[in-house]
Amino acid sequence: MTTFDQDRRQLVALTDDVLRAHCGLDHLRARLDDDTAHTAALWGRLAETGLVSALVAEDHGGAGLSPAHLSGVLHSLGRHAVPEPFLETAVLATSVLGALPGPVADTWLPRIVGGDALAVVRLGELTPFLPYAADADLLLDLAADGSVRAFTREETEVVPVPSLDPLRPLARVTVTGEGTLLGSDRAVVTRTRSLAVAGAACLLAGAAQRLLELTVEYVGVREQFGRPVGSFQAVKHKAADLAVMVDMATAAALSAFDAVDDPDGASRAAAAKAYAGDAAARANVDALQLHGGIGFTWEYHLHVWLKRVMGLAATYGTTTALRRDLARELLARVTEERRG
Amino acid sequence: MSAPDTAAGVAEFRAEVRAWLAEHVPAEPLPPWTEREGFDLHRAWEGRLFEGGYAAVDWPTEYGGRDAGLRRSIAFAEEYYRAGAPERINMGGLYLLGPVLMRYGTPEQCARWIPDLLACRTIWCQGFSEPGSGSDLASLRTSAERDGDHFVVNGQKIWISMGGFADWIFALVRTDPEAGRRRKHDGISFLCIDLRSPGVEVRPLTMVDGTRGFAEVFFTDVRVPVGNVVGEVGRGWAVAMSTLGFERGAVFGDHAKFSRDVADLAALAGARGLDEDTHALDELGRVLVQTEVYRANVYRLAALAEAGGELDSTASINKVFWTQMQHDIFDTGLRLLAQDGAVVGDPGSLPGADAATLRAWSRWHHRYWYARAAMIFGGTNEIQRNIISERVLGLPMEPRR
Numbered sequence: 001m002t003t004f005d006q007d008r009r010q011l012v013a014l015t016d017d018v019l020r021a022h023c024g025l026d027h028l029r030a031r032l033d034d035d036t037a038h039t040a041a042l043w044g045r046l047a048e049t050g051l052v053s054a055l056v057a058e059d060h061g062g063a064g065l066s067p068a069h070l071s072g073v074l075h076s077l078g079r080h081a082v083p084e085p086f087l088e089t090a091v092l093a094t095s096v097l098g099a100l101p102g103p104v105a106d107t108w109l110p111r112i113v114g115g116d117a118l119a120v121v122r123l124g125e126l127t128p129f130l131p132y133a134a135d136a137d138l139l140l141d142l143a144a145d146g147s148v149r150a151f152t153r154e155e156t157e158v159v160p161v162p163s164l165d166p167l168r169p170l171a172r173v174t175v176t177g178e179g180t181l182l183g184s185d186r187a188v189v190t191r192t193r194s195l196a197v198a199g200a201a202c203l204l205a206g207a208a209q210r211l212l213e214l215t216v217e218y219v220g221v222r223e224q225f226g227r228p229v230g231s232f233q234a235v236k237h238k239a240a241d242l243a244v245m246v247d248m249a250t251a252a253a254l255s256a257f258d259a260v261d262d263p264d265g266a267s268r269a270a271a272a273k274a275y276a277g278d279a280a281a282r283a284n285v286d287a288l289q290l291h292g293g294i295g296f297t298w299e300y301h302l303h304v305w306l307k308r309v310m311g312l313a314a315t316y317g318t319t320t321a322l323r324r325d326l327a328r329e330l331l332a333r334v335t336e337e338r339r340g
Numbered sequence: 341m342s343a344p345d346t347a348a349g350v351a352e353f354r355a356e357v358r359a360w361l362a363e364h365v366p367a368e369p370l371p372p373w374t375e376r377e378g379f380d381l382h383r384a385w386e387g388r389l390f391e392g393g394y395a396a397v398d399w400p401t402e403y404g405g406r407d408a409g410l411r412r413s414i415a416f417a418e419e420y421y422r423a424g425a426p427e428r429i430n431m432g433g434l435y436l437l438g439p440v441l442m443r444y445g446t447p448e449q450c451a452r453w454i455p456d457l458l459a460c461r462t463i464w465c466q467g468f469s470e471p472g473s474g475s476d477l478a479s480l481r482t483s484a485e486r487d488g489d490h491f492v493v494n495g496q497k498i499w500i501s502m503g504g505f506a507d508w509i510f511a512l513v514r515t516d517p518e519a520g521r522r523r524k525h526d527g528i529s530f531l532c533i534d535l536r537s538p539g540v541e542v543r544p545l546t547m548v549d550g551t552r553g554f555a556e557v558f559f560t561d562v563r564v565p566v567g568n569v570v571g572e573v574g575r576g577w578a579v580a581m582s583t584l585g586f587e588r589g590a591v592f593g594d595h596a597k598f599s600r601d602v603a604d605l606a607a608l609a610g611a612r613g614l615d616e617d618t619h620a621l622d623e624l625g626r627v628l629v630q631t632e633v634y635r636a637n638v639y640r641l642a643a644l645a646e647a648g649g650e651l652d653s654t655a656s657i658n659k660v661f662w663t664q665m666q667h668d669i670f671d672t673g674l675r676l677l678a679q680d681g682a683v684v685g686d687p688g689s690l691p692g693a694d695a696a697t698l699r700a701w702s703r704w705h706h707r708y709w710y711a712r713a714a715m716i717f718g719g720t721n722e723i724q725r726n727i728i729s730e731r732v733l734g735l736p737m738e739p740r741r
């Protein structure tokens with residue numbers, strides 16, 4: 001195994017350890033009871049372990065790692081339904097600030113590294129609602145023309161909207177101030193979009209994986225007609241089909257995230273997210289169906305992941321929109337080739 | 341296993357393959373292999389591939405391969421499909437028996453069968469299924485009774501791909517019925533049989549689309565040397581399972597074939613003027629995404645294999661995915677053609693289409709039926725779901741006899 005693979009594996013193990021200890025069911029349940037998703041305590045843990053600053057350059061106090069180090073971490077965050085803006089702050093915002101150096105980056109990167117500031121990123125039509133915006137100290141707005149502006153809390157108006165997934169709160173954000181222009185660079189916008197789309201695919205694959213695990217565990221112990229319901233073939237085959245989709249979604253998501261800097265990074269990200277959305281939709285339907293009544297209760301924890309996958313599937317590009325774009329590109333390319 | 345390929349090594353190899361294919365791939369596509377003439381042309385093509393050193397690039401050099409690591413093998417396949425080169429015909433030999441011999445065969449058996457197999461001088465077919473034993477393969481009854489240094493084989497195999505064209509068959513036979521009565525998986529042997537032996541009768545079977553792609557094979561007192569058993573006598577089940585693992589798992593690089601099929605699908609949609617049709621875009625997008633996902637999976641499995649991981653548990657997942665994807669591609673094409681989907685390969689369905697697109701359409705129904713078959717052969721997808729649920733997910737076993 002290469003050191004790179006070892007590093008990745010260690011990061012995932014580290015993430016799993018932290019999340020098992022600090023983001024278990026009791027944490028999620030407490031968040032639901034309080035109606036708050038983000039907590040300074042859990043975010044502080046993620047910062048302490050260096051996960052939040054993994055992508056930040058060393059001279060800003062980070063570890064200077066590449067996105068490829070974090071795909072497995074994102075999958076793990078999805079599996080644990082972590083109610084924190086990790087993708088938004090630790091992946092997207094740090095990447096944008098790292099790519100566009102200047103006073104804004106110099107001010108905000110150390111705060112992010114220290115776990116003292118949250119940032120969210122607006123990506124045009126991909127983000128009609130911004131997750132965790134109500135908790136954010138900084139908004140980075142990436143426009144299609146390549147311009148990137150930073151807005152502080154005071155320069156925005158944040159109106160929370162009722163989120164399907166209460167552990168992933170959403171808001172409508174309007175900017176009220178001028179903001180600060182960080183630069184104009186289409187490559188940065190394209191790359192950040194790919195990171196968001198592929199990153200969301202990793203989170204989705206992780207969450208869908210958890211739905212599969214919860215279901216397999218439950219049908220293995222729940223007995224009816226004198227045998228575990230998981231011994232009925234109708235149940236087994238549903239679980240098997242779901243396992244196929246989740247496994248493939250994971251393969252595509254992780255590799256797309258690892259490959260964001262490849263020339264076809266954007267289309268790989270789109271394909272991965274489109275498929276992860278499909279796999280997650282299947283997981284959503286089958287997990288509840290195979291749990292029966294217990295899965296329908298607020299008291300049982302299945303709904304945390306049901307809602308997580310629905311929320312994520314609707315964000316950073318829906319399956320339908322991404323597929324259509326990919327199909328259009330292919331059609332144009334093939335028509336061109338066969339004509340010439 | 342060979343050392344992992346370097347990026348530069350792969351690029352260089354890719355360029356070499358591309359150049360060779362550009363020079364050698366027949367300009368006009370070969371007629372289908374399901375008729376004699378087409379089959380012979382395909383066989384001649386295999387001979388040319390062999391001479392070029394490309395019959396099985398991933399095989400060890402001692403067996404006539406190039407010892408190409410997985411990434412070079414994938415690059416070869418990508419180039420092969422990109423070039424539109426002919427369908428491979430000796431799959432039973434190259435993808436199934438060859439690797440099995442390398443794992444279980446004696447040096448003598450490898451020396452005897454591998455060179456001819458690689459050069460496509462002998463075509464091999466797979467004789468597992470019987471009329472009474474499909475999914476429940478271990479219930480098979482074709483018998484092989486020991487008589488001195490021979491086995492005497494009696495029984496019937498059915499639905500044997502390329503059976504009508506093959507020279508040899510590797511068959512599962514029951515050598516110890518007594519052991520089989522205690523446990524049906526015991527007492528089975530993996531036996532290689534020359535189809536020209538006295539007592540063998542091959543009857544080609546016409547497939548659902550009218551082509552003669554498979555056959556039934558009857559054995560009446562066929563004498564086969566004991567030395568033709570691969571692996572231990574009576575322990576053929578393990579050899580068979582390893583064969584099926586190769587059949588179900590990722591044939592590294594076949595994603596390139598599916599990507600080409602999806603490009604053809606896009607061309608069909610374009611030729612029907614569906615460029616702006618959102619329904620068509622949704623359907624095309626769905627299968628395009630599947631092929632992209634499959635490509636990612638192929639590379640993931642390659643990385644896993646390079647790191648020494650085992651791929652057995654992934655084989656069933658892989659088979660369910662690629663067979664459904666393949667079905668979806670061809671099924672989508674038929675549905676996008678609307679009423680013309682009921683007309684087989686008629687150029688009138690695609691006025692104004694270029695030659696490549698018309699050619700793809702002329703083969704579309706055949707490929708469609710093949711896609712349907714793939715969900716059945718190699719262990720039906722229901723059997724794969726049993727395997728996934730029990731061996732990957734750990735759910736309770738089916739009641740078994």
Ligand SMILES: Cc1cc2nc3c(=O)[nH]c(=O)nc-3n(C[C@H](O)[C@H](O)[C@H](O)COP(=O)(O)OP(=O)(O)OC[C@H]3O[C@@H](n4cnc5c(N)ncnc54)[C@H](O)[C@@H]3O)c2cc1C
Nearest residue numbers: 466467468469474475499500501713716717718719720722
């Ligand atoms: C085009 C083609 C090429 C082939 N080539 C070859 C070849 O080269 N060599 C060879 O040996 N064989 C070959 N086969 C045969 C193939 O392997 C068998 O058809 C397959 O294993 C299924 O067996 P069966 O047809 O007897 O179906 P059956 O086993 O009778 O199955 C009928 C239906 O019942 C379902 N079923 C059966 N058991 C279970 C279970 N336990 N749980 C749930 N569902 C179940 C099956 O999934 C299927 O849907 C080929 C078949 C085709 C169509």
